[in-house]
Amino acid sequence: MNVFTSVATPPEEAVKPDPDWWRGAVIYQIYPRSFQDSNGDGIGDLTGIRQRLPYIANLGADAIWISPFFTSPMKDFGYDVSDYYGVDHMFGSLEDFRVLVEDAHALGLKVMIDLVISHTSDQHPWFAESRSGQENSKADWYVWADPKPDGSPPNNWLSIFGGSAWEWDTSRRQYYMHNFLASQPDLNFHNPQVQDELLAVVRFWLELGVDGFRLDTINFYFHAESLQDNPALAPEGRNASIAPDVNPYNYQDHLYDKSQPENLKFLERFRAVLDEFPAAAAVGEVGDAQRGTEIVAQYTAGERRIHMCYSFDFLSPEPLSAAKIRAVVEAFEKVAPDGWSCWAFSNHDVVRHASRWGAFERDPDRYLKIVTAILLTLRGSVCLYQGEELGLPEADIAYEDLQDPYGIRFWPKFKGRDGCRTPMVWASNLPNGGFSTEKPWLPVPDIHRAMAVDTQQGRDDSVFEFYRDFLEFRRAYPVFAKGSISFLDTPEDVVAYIREFEGDRILCVFNLTHGPVEFAPGVEAEPMQASRLNGRFEGKTLKLEALGGFVGRIQ
Template sequence: MTSSSILTADKDWWRGAVIYQIYPRSFQDSNSDGIGDLKGITSRLPHVAELGADAIWISPFFTSPMRDFGYDVSNYCDVDPIFGTLADFDDLVAEAHRLGIRVMIDLVISHTSSDHPWFQESRKDRDNARADWYVWADPKPDGTPPTNWLSIFGGSAWQWNPDRMQYYLHNFLTSQPDLNLHNPKVQDALLDATRFWLERGVDGFRLDTINFYFHDQQLRDNPALEPERRNANTAPAVNPYNFQEHLYDKNRPENLEFLKRFRAVLDEFPAIAAVGEVGDSQRGLEIVGEYTSGGDKMHMCYAFEFLAPERPTPVSVAEVLHAFAAAAPEGWACWAFSNHDVMRHVSRWGDGVEDIDGFAKLFASLLMSLRGSVCIYEGEELALPEADLAFEDLQDPYGIEFWPAFKGRDGSRTPMVWESGSLNGGFSSAPKPWLPVPVEHLSRSVDTQKGTQGSVLEHYRTFLAFRKQHPALVKGDIRFLPVTDNVLGFTRTHDGEKLLCLFNMGETTARLPLPPGDWTVLDDHGLAGNLEGGTVELPAWGGFFARHV
């Protein structure tokens, strides 16, 4: 049986999968221009395979002016020359499948680039064939924008167009106009683009900003949000976006029918899966529940609970999982601690921690033990800290807009470090890569950690192998135990296997009694923990696993 036939055999592969996110600009440069590319990704796929991930998710590589670095698409059905060619993509898919890795790509269909031919036609006048492919609206009588809706990137979500004498909606940059998915022709065009990539062999999609697809056609203003309900999970605290309850610019019920259409296209192909990004600080889990219900929309979604600034505690982790189960009883979660849009969690949560490697190992093990699928962000397996960049090195328009109160997303997007002794950490032979390689990252490079006992990289490999040996960790139900001494405890149960999982989320030794029952202590997971008599002893950042006999 070939690798590809093995990959297509299991339609349920996504349930409990570990997905490795690749930010293509920063993974590997193959042509010395300082920017990562598809050939570079292909050359580094053995790293992902050796790590033990089930799939990769590649952030956008489509044709784009790169004002938001690929999240502003100007052609959905081609590769930007910066990243290579369609042939390079085909080679990448073939090599990934040969290695037993599935390929998911990032679909950005809430908006396009203003350079997209659809928008260039739409903006000309009010009578052209694509006049209503984007969200256009007349000004208020005083010339101000149609609603009070705000852009995540700052300022009004409406931009004036003098040709049409109308405003167009942009939830992000002014160069990212929102598509009008109320128009069935727009939906058809987007579904055609989806089929294009499915026919090239992709195994699934990550859907960017999935709850932004539809707007309120009545153009009602968003109400103010009470200060006590505001948080900085969706936008940084300095952004007035947090001051509104986003009832009308996103989260619209019409999206459910479109997601059914999208799922129907996926179901035309074997073993395809999709994960949606739900960006909403107030209703995130509720929306996840809606989007994953019924088996006819998303396979899984993730909200922002574990991408928040506050370090999780045993109590908060249990609360999030309980809230997800209540909001999405039919749904399946996809959890992530880091990605290309937030500060790396080693820095976000680890400030002041003495044993940062122990901290990283504990949180990696916890992430991969929760009920749900998992996204690991490139460099997370090295415990890379957030890069502290100078203003003149910034590329991210978000950070440039809100500097210095918010430094943007570039600190999590710096190049991957492969070789400590090579130029730019082995990422590129260019004199100056698109973002600088932090000196402090070099000591955490892949070649420094690979084969080194006790390294964070080897722990990720060890725990991923341990996880695959125990189906209960992959697909099992979860039941939480009472919190004792900063220890998070739960059981995972699946198909006759019941595992006990204990995690010391603190910096002091914890002791607690072994729960009643006949337990066999499990090793080979890489965390420190001992059982003496009937007492489990967990050092700082320690863990303990046992199987019920």
């Protein structure tokens, strides 16, 4: 199949939005700077995304998530917004976005946008007014605090990007809080006016036609007004899933600077706005190394909060294992029986999983195919990050080419996020992999060019074709989108579970070892050949090849 062929949604389906479309949806994340440059400036843009929408539709995704394209000074590449109602000129115009939404809908794709509301840029007009003095209409729109008597910051809270979470402002002679860069001051969600204005932003984009949002750092909205010091975290409790292990952020138990109970009421206000629209939905990013599962459960409980969330369980440096998969999913099922998770193995903030889990040490294609099959058969929705369907590894970026302030700050022990943000590769024989005719904002590695779309499209054994076929397979069986999940006991580093929905029972078994495995799962199943997995039953014994799997209907 030509992946650039347009596939329009029948009109009768388009006029009947499904309010439950998000449950089990596969969402394709686009990092706009690096997806497709249409005007030769070396930076991706909205028109470039429009040009590639048929590719995503034919891959088999249900929705796209576009990382921030709002007006921004780009100190953190769009995650520092200076105008929530505008499109940054480097990406195009509001009209470009409107047409993009129309094109996506014509292809049957939902459009979700990245909403960054825990903080703004320090160049946002709100902050300019807020910092002008302690007596103005927006004086309390950001988190301000007096210094301690000795002039030091109000408490010990730390920034994820390194150093204190407090920055001195000479105009107000106070400190302001920033969980990230000093140029990203935190909004004060304890102020109802701030909430009202942000909900107006939400309504603006919904009225423009978006189908939902990805909420950046959703658990960072509120801080404890007491400004209590965070307690120290014992070394054995430190977890590098949120920040690299060279960052002292991991030395604290973040009890007071984020994940506050007041957030639940705001999420209910947010959900009420979404419910004014026929089928709007949202997925939240939960950044908490100690309590991520519990927070996801709280935020997605019932039908009055967020639709779905993801935490960093499968985005951490820890290699994927059968035991971890079972532990994470069962823990979520236990604490959130009516909640909903969105699973991801890669995104724009972490090392690509092809490299993070050592896939390139041995049988890379087989490994990536089997973990893809796992991701696409778990209970929950799924986020795919651009390029993972090609099996792209992390790019090795030289120090002089770094753009990410996070990587520059902690180089060389932590190289930042540029390695997962390099341009998408479309054609192996074109300059810059077909991303741009001019020098791109980040270099395109030779190893990526050799794995471009044109080298894998139509090649039956490619990682790309495995993704495309498995997504088609997943879509054909509602059990994968909406069914329950129950795990079976297995040999070491084999994971097995049963998905069940409306009487349909599917056995899923995956061997993460580099050797063959035989075991009796206690049920028998007829293989579903469309899964492209070659495990087989001999009697009651299931035989799996190294890095092999089995998906079959239970008799």
